[in-house]
Amino acid sequence: MRYRLLSALIISAVAVVEAAPATATAEYDYIVVGSGPGGGPLAADLARAGYSTLLIEAGGDEGDNPTYAEIAWFNEAANDEATRWDFWVKHYDDPEEDRKFKHTTWDTGDGTFYVGLDPPEGAKYLGIQYPRAAVLGGCAMHNAAVCTLPADDDWNIIVNKTGDASWSASNMRKYLKKIERNQYLPPGDPNRGYDGWLATSVGPTDWARNSSNPATTILKKLAALTGQDETRAADLLGTDILTEIPNLDETSSLYNLAQHADSTGKRNSPNNYVRATLADPAKYPLTLKLHTLVTRVLFDESTVGVPGVTPRAIGVEIMQGQSLYKADPKHNGQTAPKSQILAAREVIISGGAFNSPQLLKLSGIGPRDELAKFNIPLVKHLPGVGENLGDNYEGSLLAMGQTPVNSGLITAVFRTPNAPDARRNIFTWCGAFSFEGFWPGFPTWHGAEQYTCALVHMQPKSQAGSVTLRSADPQDVPEINFRFFKNQGDQDLEELVAGANILREAINSVPEPVAPFVERHPCEGDRRESGDCGEEVQKEYFKSQAYSHHATSTCAIGGEDEEMAVLDSKFRVHGVRGLRVVDASAFPVVPGAFPSCPTMMISVKAAEDIVAERKAEEGAAARM
Template sequence: MRQYLLSALLASAAGTVLADDPAVESYDYIVVGSGPGGGPLASDLARAGYSTLLIEAGDDQGSNKVYSELNNFNTAGNDERSLWNFWVKHSDDPERERKFEHYVYRQENGSYYIGLDPPAGAKPLGIQYPRAGTLGGCAMHNAGVCSLAQDDDWNIIVNKTGDTSWEAPKMRKYLIQVEKNLYVTNGSTPDHGFNGEFHYSSLAQSNDSDGKAYVSGTGFLSIDTSDARWARQKNMPAVKILQEMAKLTGQNESDVANLVTKDILGNYPNKDEQSSFYAMAQHMDALGRRSSPNTYIRATLNDPAKYPLTVKLNSLVTKVLFSKEGETPVATGVEVMQGKSVYRADPRNKPDTKGPLVQYKAKKEVIVSGGTFNSPQILKLSGIGPADELKKFNITVVKDLPGVGENLDDNYEGSLLALGKSPVGGGFITMLYRTPNAPTKKRNIFTWCGPFSFEGFWPGFPTDYGQNEYECAMVKIGTTSRAGYVRLTSADPRDPPDINFRFFEKNGEQDLQEFVDSANLLRKAWQAAGDAVLPFNEKHPCPGTGAGNCTDAEQREMIKTQAYSHHATSTCAIGGDDDKMAVLDSRFRVRGVKGLRVVDASSFPVVPGAFPVLPTMMLSAKAAEVIIAEAGKV
């Protein structure tokens, strides 16, 4: 069995190794970042027979139960062994920013202050946006929620680029490739993947551009659902709420016990227009253990087939290297700073932490998969991005691409949270539905309700309000703002970028009212809980007791200042040849250079649905197909 390759810190390699030095390690492909985009892609390339280097800035926590057991996700999100703290802005208005109830300050003694009334001398940091610097990326600290993109989210790429391989029905095969489904009877439907095997056959067959000739088997990602038998207990307050939610959204209230087991990944006609309950699907195995890119990377490394995958941990990519001998720059490798916690988003970082620099060669391509914040940062540090921004930091411009770091998109998130007189009981209620004022026939809210609290992120989140807490968390699907940005703060690759989401900058009133309509519908359903629970003492967005003690305008203002997010995408977006803000073409290639692609959530033109983790792994599978097909034709 192949030994698991960890990053060996090359103590003798002080300074930078010349890219043309024969001693420099050389690989067919270099993949930067091991999250939902890069981790599966590197594994697929290695399984196709290509020597592949996967570079991860963090270490490997895959054997740590904090990460490997999915129910520990809140602990994982706070764990400094993987935590990267990005302190972001939601707007250009400092006064509005300080109204965020969990705004974070650094006190003079070094500790955090979180709240609205900071002590004298406290330094404002911003709104916490935690990312996971570890093997497997943010799929290692998330809640594992799996849902699909809306069809329009795939079709927008077709409309922008003319590439029909992105049509929504064709994208289904990538779910089948990555998925090891555990909740549908094996083989009962062609719309799911089951056997958990994934391999590429002879590259001699790879001339089929659709990939069907050389992709066989299904994928690495176990997906399961939780027990929903609680929904059969008709006298439980949670079931009474469930029945009222069904009535208000046009579902059969007498059949809720079956409706809550509906397959959220099912292939239904006009699925994006259906208001319906679903079973909560998560990337986990039958024992509740996290399934992720980490498990796939490990399986690839340990496979007796000895696939040519090498993993370098504790390795921060500082820039992509280029050959500029011809008219078009060609990516030839990467420069890496080695060492633990060298990136300053890591709370363990010491300001003067610095590691040795080394370089690695790419014989074919470099693929950046650093995520929505770090992929544009890496491109800019490499000379690819808005020329004026690069010149500001004395970075030599390799290619002026004004869209790099722009178009930052995210789902707005908020919650209806209250305390009852007694526990509501039950498990998760998962529902996708359309609010009455939605501008199209498409559903626009993903909600999950249950006895929990989640109000966004801050050091030490979440607040535990006790056994009587009850919440419906809401994700706004299809936001229309996309006005945010990720920009450099310096030319030092250790410095996190400046991140501003500019929430509600465009069409904000429409999005806010959809949120309020959702809260009003859910609040109305809650009144069915019964006398043992009522009245709810609501914490937000309408504090107090009763079902309507504040106006829509008051709720809109509260949501505007307190909305949060953790599904950032689109800062290296795919777009058409006529779009000056497009960073990638439909085959993930960075425009204006050769040998360089970006494959991660930053590649999407818009957020894909309500939770992007599964669509990003599907996107990764498509990228593997594209890259391997191109390599086989050379």
């Protein structure tokens, strides 16, 4: 398959006026690098607390663009060259294993991509596409806006690592309440928020009460297969996925999927909060600088390399201009002069699981040997920077009916019988759509008869991936290798197969005239009927065709005695002053099934921690 490599240059419309280029004398209390779920809310909260804050974003602002503003267009948003950064990643160390992925992508050299397993002669191998969004609001502007919470254990692991009880699951719940503007529950629930900046909404479930609807048959069968009362399937489908009940993480159930969108289908993200803060009559001291690439963190030279002195971050070096980063498909060799901006208090990196470790390394913080390879002066040896890369394993069961399946969305979170503990391990959503991963131009439309159950594997046991430098050039893109299934891979693959088997049985419960379904994958064609699609065949399918888009944990929080820990429980970089990382890279483990809302929650926590520290310092100074 061929796809356009580049369209006409698209210049983002900037919705807010940018400040004049900063010089080395310009100073803010805080500089936040990256405006996604980690950095955007943090910068707004710091400004609202009265501290002068500069928010730097490499992309532009598409908040008024319907492609981004309307959730229904999320596939188009993720494909849009106006904001897309293409990271071409590896899943394995073995190139032959990687090239089994059916949507492997190649540059044909004539302005198009080839996607598939049989590239034309002379095509340049790129890899597996992992699109990110360079735009105000980050990847929360091109995702499907799913809003879920991690398992309690995913929060509590930070308590166990650091001793900081503020990370307990019971305490973290308050940050959802703080940011949420719930638009689907009756007012008054003490555990939910109704006046925050992040709208949450759900879709209709009335279709599930139509017993003649083929999708209702699937719904009931899935309820029965996961230990629920199938006679109550329609009621269970209305269950709030953000609910708080005892033993939730061990309870398989159907759910109504929540999104960070309002009740009209308009996307809600950090973009909304940043823009509201800038437009507020209170004139909060927030400055937004768009189309600006941060090239490194600056340190007080008198604190670097001095025995007994802790290095201190004092600002950032930047380049200004559009499409400066080579992951941008519009990049065509352009560069720009470098300038410097100073921070009186702190620099906070929120570039995400790929760019945050890259920026730390370019700034001299990371594994000593890797930095030496590129002649980057060492500021602090932290071997965990860029390591521990993790993600959910994702896959799907795609089948073709004889006639279309008129269906609403079915969402379920359940435990497979072979899960290693009592927790739920599969998150699925089923409907008349196609989703098979990411490549230029995704997804494939298979016809009106298509029916998919996409599944996300939670608690992946292997976080063996890495983000490493290709060069010391800040415009270059790092090498990214997830090393799927490296540790306890058979167990994770067996759980994926068990999940697919449950979903297959649910789909095949539908009677004629929709049935019989013809499965496209993982059991292609007649393999299932012939008995040629057992566990090993399906394991091989998921091993070669699994995909992901929830990268986390490359600057992981951990205790001071942990060799691979990068951050303490307050997001401060170990062994450095005035520098924090606040984004999904901070999670020690992949947080549940979708990290967008959890990252927004830790952003608010970080702001709370920083403001509390500042107030304590100011109080101590006043008492002296």
